[in-house]
Amino acid sequence: TLVYETLVGKIKPDPNTGYPTVKGQPTAYRRFIKLMSNWVDSESGEDYGPPEKWGPDCWLVIDPLTSLGDAAMMYTLGQANRLGQSRRKKDWGDAINRVEGVPMLLRSYPINCIMLAHLQRLTPPDSQDEGIKATAANLQLPKNFLMRYPATLGQKLPPRIAGYFNIVIQAQRVGSGRGATRVLKTVPDDDVDIKIPLPFGKIKDVEVGIDKLYDIITAIREVN
Structure with a gap:
């Protein structure tokens, strides 16, 4: 049985700042977390129960991580009543924590999980991040070489994503x-x-x- 949910908010430019924002309140991330708690098909109404109880024969596919990050940021701005405004340091921190919480949560579930992500070039090997420095040293990369990591929020989260899988x-x-x-x-x-x-x-x-x-x-x- 294949069941899927498309979680997309309607995006528009803010008339004052030009920043992309959602029409109304952001719902994509909230709906995603609700599905992770208890999966109910939005069309048929069938209740598949909590993913944590699905078992090892079930597969959960999240596509893509990039959009999950966008949804988490919109949700964070909505919670702060600052949709359409520039992102503050706290916004980035809260949104990044929400994104990282997803693979952290799924790792504890007795199911198979596939998370798809685009790639982005990020952070030269002379970064202070110990994991990045170790990878660069092992591959003997030049200092101006850029590694590619899963495209998601921030600079420090992308290199950590693989550690959850x-x-x-x-x-x-x-x-x-x-x-x-x-x-x-x-x-x-x-x-x-x-x-x-x-x-x-x-x-x-x-x-x-x-x-x-x-x-x-x-x-x-x-x-x-």
């Missing part, structure tokens, strides 16, 4: 024109680190698709 895989386009295909990469690029609990080469790159991702995860479990 046992498996991190990159989807990438290979080739060009009509011959271009998209694959799930199981070996890291210089600027994108991945995480698979197997020696390199045990599992080959495969054409992209959620079903193929399921096959990769299943294969890893069988080996382990």
